[in-house]
Amino acid sequence: MKAVLKGYHSPDVYSLPDYVPENKKSFGFLLQLFVGADDGEGYESFDVVVCTPKWLSDTHSKDEVVIGRHYLIVFEYNFAHIMEEVQGFLDTCTGETWREVALKVGRLGYWEFEDADE
Secondary structure, X not given: OEEEEEEEEOOOOOOHHHOOOOOOOOOEEEEEEEEEEOOOOOOEEEXXXXXXXXXXXXXXXXXXXXXXXXXXXXXXXXXXXXXXXXXXXXXXXXXXXXXXXXXXXXXXXXXXXXXXXX
């Protein structure tokens, strides 16, 4: 079984392909990836924050430690390139069961069921 991107959405950005950040060096937004198995119709949401290093430093104090899981750190906004990288990552997410696949996808984006008992 393999992960397949079935859609995407951002509650922060109206049109991801057309988005132009107000500040090109400092931006961050939530990207929801709708991912399912290649052998089924359903999907689940995986949440990742797309941001620049400057946005991280602008939104966190110097005393904080930011764990990078569920962040996709970019140096410029290029939606096509971001989605190519996401697709490349998803291509590596395979397993015998959906849970195995989803746990691998969860390394990129937060999956609400990642800590649930099987």
